[in-house]
Amino acid sequence: MYRVGVDVGGTNTDAAFLDINAVDTASRGVLATCKTSTTTHVTQGIKTAVETVLLQSKVDRSKVLNVAIGTTHFVNAVVENDARRLSRVAVIRLCGPYTRKIPPFSDFPYALRNIIEGPHFFLDGGLEIDGREIASLNTEQIKQTALTIVEAGIRYVAVVGVFSALDHEGIHEERCKALLQQFQPDLSIVCSHSIGGPGLLPRENATILNASILAFARKTIHGFRLAMTKLDLACPLYLTQNDGTLTDAAVAAELPIKTFASGPTNSLMGAAFLQSLDHGDKTLADRQVVVVDIGGTTTDLCALLPSGFPRQAPNFIEVGGVRTAFSMPEVLSIGLGGGSRVRQLEENKVSVGPDSVAHRLTTDAMVFGGTVMTSTDIVVASGSASVGRDDHVKDIPEPFIAGAKADIKRQLEQAIDSMKVSSAPVTVLLVGGGSIIITEDLNGVEECLRPPHHDSANAVGAAIAKVAGEIDVIEVLAGRDENEVVENAKKAAINAAIANGADEKTVQIVEIKKIPLQYVTNKATRLVMKAVGNLRIEQEASLCLHRDSVTNGTVDDTEDYEAGEETTKTEVTTCKQGSLAKPTLGVDLTSYRPQVENGIWYISPIDVEFIASGTGILGTGGGGSSYLMALYTLETLREHGAGKIRIIRPDSLNDTDICVGGAGYGAPSVSDERIGNGTDVFTAIDAINTIMNIKDFQGLLVLEIGGGNGLVAMPSSARYDRPVVDCDLMGRAYPTLEHGTPFVYGKPILPVATADCKGNASVVVTAESNKRTEALIRNTCIELGNSTGTAGRPLDGETVKKYTVPNTISQAWYLGRAVHLARQTKVDFIEAISSITPVKSLYTGKIIDVTRDVSKGYTVGRCVLAPLSVDEAVDHNTSTTASEKRYLVIPFQNEYLSASYVDDEKAEGEEDVICTVPDLISILGQDGEALGSPELRYGLKVRVIGMPAHPLWTGTPEGLRVGGPEFFGLPTEWKSIGEYRRPRSVIEEFESSESIDT
Incomplete structure (x- = not known):
């Protein structure tokens, strides 16, 4: 056997x-x-x-x-x-009136899109978060779609239903698939529910790639x-x-x-x-195991969970530049291997890698008679290994050997530390032919084993x-026995494993995830269950042989396509690494100038990418991701053309001018799946205008600059052919409408409209308080599926100039440009940010603990950071903060609320508060992009910054009462992070200079 x-x-x-x-x-x-x-x-x-x-x-x-x-x-x-191995794919979305604002393929790199993209269709179907149908399937629609696809010469189809994870057997998707093949039997169909979980766009992308690779x-x-x-x-x-x-x-x-x-x-x-860690070794429960696979060129590291399976990557994964969502192990690769080149950089400093002689090791390395010094040569010279001819490396000086070994040790220690998930002891398993380069103990590693x-x-x-058998579904738990639902999910996973060929006697549940969705009241919860068992020995060969031939298509008996074959390449190859989502790629940002003429700033795709990065920073952990709204804005630019989205200064308004504004309102977990069609915000604005008998208006307002809402007004600019005013009502992200600055100072918030993409709209005309207004529109939002558009009372020009935070679109643009320029020119992004806006570097460290609670309908939690070691600080060019020995604790309610020093990692002692709301606290990743509170996880190395809030928040009792610590129940008073400075205006800076419309 x-x-x-x-x-x-x-x-x-x-x-x-x-x-x-x-x-x-x-x-x-x-x-x-x-x-x-x-x-x-x-x-x-x-x-x-x-x-x-x-x-x-x-x-x-x-x-x-x-x-x-x-x-x-x-x-x-x-x-x-x-192009020889990829096929064109048609995409069918079962979505009713939704998802149209971001079509399929929107964030594919251009080169891949040119190869794969086929027609796409928006058909009736899909589900709401509570299980209701968005629309019933339409057989005639599906029949006509099948005919259109075949007439286009396409055989491969991706079917994507909204909230198909709710549809346990993929009923909508599978029924659509059956009908398509009934009408056109030669079509090959891939259903998204078999590919990934919630999050429509990345799941759809993965489904498209799967369909493209089928043949x-x-x-x-x-x-x-x-x-x-x-x-x-x-x-x-x-x-x-x-x-x-x-x-x-x-x-x-x-x-x-x-x-x-x-x-x-x-x-x-x-x-x-x-x-032998599969032999019930109980040490897996109280320690971490990191596998280090060292090859000739790179070292791959992956953490082993107590279940015996690899730790899965969080959030999304990019494959070939495409953002996808499917199960992938989290693997860290570094440029270190047996063939890594070794160089003397400066006195007493030796560098190993990241370049390598790779497969030429046995000819180019010194121990094999070559002239290139590699890590293998160092190990042999130190007497720790016997490879090739040791007499060829006998003249390498001892200090040089020591320096190279120290660099190898440093790189591995930092990589291992990055893969840790807790402070528990670490066991390292060394595998791979290049593992001989490890010759001494590693700091932070309890034991190092070579199997x-x-x-x-x-x-x-x-x-x-x-x-394995795995299910990934969303269950509505309201009114149900939660334990019973979980047990049924476990049984479904076990049955799936058995159906896949597992021995029933050995199957067991190895992973249970319960992830409550935010801002929902029906206790909608994502359940991920995995069951694993040994392969049944009695699996019959005839079964596999039969099933191997059933491939929903035909194959011939020739060899597979191969990399060495000559073939005609796709003609369109420009912007190979670029995509609609990344317009800055390949652009010299140092010479880029926005287009400003006669006091009007005309938005370009590069501006959109800058602003999206900036609104992420101003989101202070909340506001949702700017990614989808940036895609929608870029699609709007592509559809309407340059010049249709424009910005004006607040002081260009007359006191009597009318400005309207709308925003997305609801649960990010819903809006990421049931993407809108863009009409919900328009419907809400139109409803308010109708009620207030507003026939025309002069400007559009951003209600919240933080996160995705910072971009919502831009498609409205194209829709209404009106400019967006360079300001907003918060200067950051906040969780409720009552956090709008005019409303803090007594300006009426009502009427407020809430609308969906089906044309439903509800308007609150009177309410006893702003808090009650929030409750009323929240209930309407739930009824309309937990993701809506909202619009408040229009503001006149006088109020805009007096009670809004000025130049915040410009501020987002400057912040985003600073981050992108820092990456392109290899400078520190904190220094780049501080050169254009007041910012204080609060901390540089790594996340060692994150706790979350969503029982209140929104996420509250706490993040604890530990200081970097001296070596880590030097690597991150942050030696000025390396002396900080204390920890940092950051509580959050979606947005980050405060930052405090503590003396121990449990963060249970006395806290030294260094920053609180309403001042802005942002956590930035190593690329300078902001991290939202849902993205925080153990091991991330981050920079924490603070920025002063506008005096509308900090300069009066009214501002501090609504925007400060008291509102969020923090047991502290506001502590200023520094003096506020009015953000620079893009219009004022670039109107008189030469501008470039890119």
Whole structure:
């Protein structure tokens, strides 16, 4: 009873042969391993590697239970924009009137989009957050759509239903798929509910990529099967998935995207197995295990969870420049390996990597007679390894050797620290052929282990992979027994694992996630359950052979497409790395000037990207992501053309001019899935204008500059052909409408309208208080699906000039430009920000604890940061803060509320408050982009900044009562972060200078 594991990498193809009855032995049942070069025709390399281990083991091939293959072949086709391996895809959204403001493919890189993009369709269907239908499926719509797709010469279709995660069996998507194939049998359909969880755009992107790779995946996996046939292997064929589990070849041929990251996962799973951590080792419960896979060029690191599976990456993953949402392990890669070049930078300082001689190690390294000094040469010279000719490196000076070893040690220690998830002890498992470069103890690591057969851990991981069943659904828990719902979800995951081929006796739940959605009152909760078990030994080969041929299409018996073949490339290759979402790529930002003429600022795509980054910083942890609103604004620019979105100064208004404003209102978890069509804000504005008999208006207002709402007025500028006024009603993000500065000072907030994308609108005309107004529109928002547009009472020019925060669109632009310029010119982004606005650097550190509670309908929590080590501070160019030994604690209610020094990491002692609301607190990642409170997690290295709030908040009792610590229940008084300075105006600065409309 034997298993064969294969891992196909870019350089080498590894194979391992295991006796599953001998896994309790010292060798863990590994009978033979092989490492061979990955061939141009990948199936030939697989055949060579498998044949080698079969011959070495001298085992009857009929006793081989299965072959499991991990490959990067499919993801490489996407990353390389390979038109030979990718197909055009039509996209069907089941959405009713929603999602139109951001069409499919909006954030694809141009080169990939040119290859893949087919027509897209918005059809009836989809669900609300509470399970109600947005609209029923329309059979005639689907029939006509199928005909249109076929007439366009397209065979591959992605079907994406709004809140399909609520639709447990994907009923809307699956019914649409059945109808499409009924009308056009040759169509191949991929449903998004089988790909990812909530978040429409990234789930749709992943579904599109999966559909595009279908033809290539089917042909490649058919080639794998042919290779097995030539080796006289009649056993089932499996592929390893991103999470370290198996899927049979037929399923992999339909869902190839789930194998994209199988390589690093195989190494991790193989390392844990070879170190016997799968034998119920209880130390996994109270320690961390980090697998360090060192190759010739790079080192890959991944954390092992107590379940025995890799830690999954948070938020979204970019594949080939496309933002996607599907299960992927969190892997950190650094430029350090056995072939890394070693250089003397300056006196007493040696650098190792990140460049490498790679596959030329055996010819270029000094120990092999070459002239390039590598990390392998250093290890041999130190006497810690015996590779090649040690006499070739005997003249390397001891100080140089020590310096190189110190740099290797430093890089690995910092990488390991980045993968930690807690302060528990760390065990490191070293695998890979380059692991010989580790010669001494690592700080922060309790033990460092090198398992047997460590150089073939990836192939072993494929051979021993288990079978999983996973569900990712949203359940409405209001009025239901929560324990019963959770138990039913567990059973569904277990049944899914058994259906996928797991041995029923070994299946167990290894992961339970309950994620309540924000701002909902029906207790809608995302449940993610994973069950894992051993592969059933009695799986019949005939089943796999039959299913392997059922690929919803046909394949021939030829080899798969290969990288070495000559082919006609796609003609459109300009802006290869660019996309609609990233207009600054490839642009010299030092010479860019916004277009300002006659007191009017005409917004360009570059301006949108700058402003989106800036509104993220001004969001102070809340306000939602600016990403979707930036995409919508860019689509609006593309549709309406340059010059349609424009900004004017507040002081250009007459006192009697009328300004209207709208904003998004509701739960980010809903608006990220049930993306609007843009009409909800327009409907709300029109409702207010109708009630107040406003026939015309002169300007549009930003109600909240923080987060996505900072961009909402820009599409309205194109819609109404009116300019946006360079100001807003908060100067930051705040959680309620009553935080609008005019309303703080007694200006009437009513009437207020709330509207959805179906044309429903509700208007609150009178209420006893601003607080009651908030409650009324919140209830309306819930009825309309928890994501709406809202508009308040229009303001006259006099009020705008007196009671709004001026130049905040400009402020967002300058902040975003500073961050983007800092990245492009390699300068410190805090220094860049401080050169254009008052900012105080509060802390530089790493997150060591995050707690959250959503029981109140909104997120409250606390984040604790620890100081960086001296080496980390130097690497981050933050030596000025390296002396700070205290910790920092930041409580948040969506937005960050205060920042305080504490003496211990538990943050239970006396706090030294250094900043509070209404002053702004922002947490920035290493690229300078702001992190929202939902994105905080252990191990992130961050910079914390504070910015003074406008005197409308800090200069009066009214402002502090609504915007300060008292409103949020903080047991402290406001403490000023510094003197407020009016933001610079883009219009004033660039009107007199030469401007460039890019």
